[in-house]
Amino acid sequence: MNRRAYIFYLTIFVFGFGIAYFCGLKTGMEEDLLYNEKTVDVQPKDNEQKEEGYWVKAIGDVIFVYKSDKTTVIAETDINISRLSTSEKNILNDGIYLENSEELFKYLEANTS
Numbered sequence: 001m002n003r004r005a006y007i008f009y010l011t012i013f014v015f016g017f018g019i020a021y022f023c024g025l026k027t028g029m030e031e032d033l034l035y036n037e038k039t040v041d042v043q044p045k046d047n048e049q050k051e052e053g054y055w056v057k058a059i060g061d062v063i064f065v066y067k068s069d070k071t072t073v074i075a076e077t078d079i080n081i082s083r084l085s086t087s088e089k090n091i092l093n094d095g096i097y098l099e100n101s102e103e104l105f106k107y108l109e110a111n112t113s
Contacts, residue, residue: 054104058092063111065104070095079111 053068061082065075081089098104 052100054098054101055095056092056098056104056107057095058089063092063108065108066095068097077108079108084111 054074055066055068055070057064057066058081061080063077063079063081064073065077066073081092084092096107098107
């Protein structure tokens with residue numbers, strides 16, 4: 001191809017990219033405006049009882065996370081307790097109660113590393 005063809009295709013490419021960019025920018029701004037208009041109330045109502053606690057318990061060599069009622073399983077982790085000491089295993093077999101999700105995540109993070 002000659003030099004004029006390269007310049008022509010490069011010009012078309014730049015204009016096409018520019019148009020696509022500004023169309024995407026406009027669409028993104030419209031979606032952002034729609035998103036910002038929505039408000040969601042995630043606070044519990046006054047008449048609802050907020051009970052967030054969690055139980056962490058070992059079954060076999062794997063750690064499970066239960067809701068505060070000790071029967072509803074929230075998660076089965078991939079954390080293997082075979083490398084923990086005997087006293088830590090005994091504590092996990094009995095179960096550990098954690099007040100909130102922040103404590104739960106800190107505990108699980110500490111046992112994964």
